[in-house]
Amino acid sequence: MNRTYKIAFGLFLLLIISLAWLESSEPDPINWTPSFTAKDKIPLGAFVFYESWKSQQPDNIADIRVPPYEFLSDTTVQGTYFFLNNYVDFDDNELDNVLAWVSRGNKLFISAYNFGENLTDTLKLETASFISSDEFKSRPQLNLVNSSLKFEKPLEFDHDLPALFFQKIDTTNNLVLGTASFGGTDPEEKINFIKREFGNGEIYLHSTPQAFSNYFLLKEENYKYAEALLAYFAGNNILWDAYYKSGKSFYSSPLYILLNNRPLKWAYYFVLISAILFVLFEGKRKQRSIPVVDPPMNKSYEFTETVSQLYLEQKKFHELGLKKIALFMEYIRTEYRLDTSDLNEQFYKDLSVKSEKSIEDTKKLFERISYFQDEKRNERDDFFELSKHINSFKKKHG
Structure with missing residues (x-):
């Protein structure tokens, strides 16, 4: 390796180190990934909501970490099955089990952007996404319809996320419980929370899951919205779904702690880059080639x-x-x-x-x-x- 080659390699290595240091010193970007798990403290996690609710009703909330189809095989289970995620999509057999369980006098609550085609077809519902004509903003202002729970001023989620509402419902079978208003100067009010009698039980569908997120609940008095909404399930045995979650309830990768810390992550990347460079420049073959021996054929x-x-x-x-x-x-x-x-x-x-x-x-x-x-x-x-x-x-x- 001549002198010029060594200088060029040193400059290249210095550039890599400088870029790694600059990247590692940058502040962490806000993670807006939908999670809605009880342990996630990111903006769209449900840590604040779950822990607050659990502290008020420590004996009435049970974590369900298996699919509803498996859990509801025990027909003696009673209470309110609480689903919170960016989507909840039951297959045919699972939906039949869930609805049969509801019809026996239980309650089903789902807060999601997508309820699955099976459920919306069964309940004859149509959903749509709101897109504002001014600046393409979709920041819902949430309120409830019940006069004893309604707020004088709607509570706003001040970040643009999917804005789903119920475009078409059967008013003879569904009761409107809440609304979401969109727009600043001339707000458009849409239905985002409904109730449906089903057999001897009740189904509650809520299309704004970000209302239960850490980001929303920690702003001013927004927590009152969740408190008012949960009044519909007061005194019930709560079955908290921990299976249908976009975020992970636990991390199986041994590199999670390493990659979750920015300085350690970039140190890890630098080691990998250095190893690759060593292989490219110093790991050349220094012995004669090894002849290829064909393995025995599988007959x-x-x-x-x-x-x-x-x-x-x-x-x-x-x-x-x-x-x-x-x-x-x-x-x-x-x-x-x-x-x-x-x-x-x-x-x-x-x-x-x-x-x-x-x-x-x-x-x-x-x-x-x-x-x-x-x-x-x-x-x-x-x-x-x-x-x-x-x-x-x-x-x-x-």
Whole structure:
């Protein structure tokens, strides 16, 4: 390495160090990522809301860290299921479970920008986003309709975030509980909080989740909005959803602490850059090349094909079908993590949900498997019919 090359490399390294130092000394930008988790202290976290509520009702709030479909399998659970996130989207089976639970006399509260197509179609609701004609601002001024809870002056969220409202509702079945006004000089009032009777229970939908964020609640007297809204659930057992969250409730990466601290993060990046530069300039090969040795070829597929042909030629269709069934059971255990030793009603239900097949199709398949196992004189057509149904069942994930 000549003198000029060393000087150029030194200047380049000095430039990298200077840029890293300048970047690390910059103030941290505000993180506006939607989180709504109970532990996040960023602007759109729910730390303030959750801790304040928990301190007032320490015995009435339970954290639910599993999907509603799994949690509500216990039919004795009662209370108010509280969902807070930027979106909550139930699938068909989960929505059926949740609505059945509500109809038994419970309450469902969802505050989100997106409620999912399944729920809005079921309740015959239409939502829309507000975009102001002046400066494209979407800063809602929140208020409640009930005269005992209504504020003299609406409480404003002074930051531009998605502004969702209910554009179309069935007024015969839905009751308006709150509004959001947009615009400064001539505000437009939109519906953002509704209530729906469902069976013996109630469904509450709220389209402004930022009203429960740290940023909103810590400004002046905005906390009164959350207090007034929670009056609808006073005395209820609260089931706080900690599963449908955009933010992480815990961090699994061992680098989280390192990368969450700006000086440590840039020190880590500098080490990586230095290591890469060392490899590029000093890690050159200094020994003769190592010859490439081809690994042994895997002949498992050809062997399996040969064995299967022998079974077919000897017309051992029953034995071949049993092996097909054994492989399918192993597939269920490894792919869906289900125990196949007891094929009961719960097994069919779990397999139906995980494989996204109907429970009727699932049961029919296992009836065909059971019939094939019991019938000792299976013919070629029986084996191919069994294979066709198993392959069809595995088509999406297999």
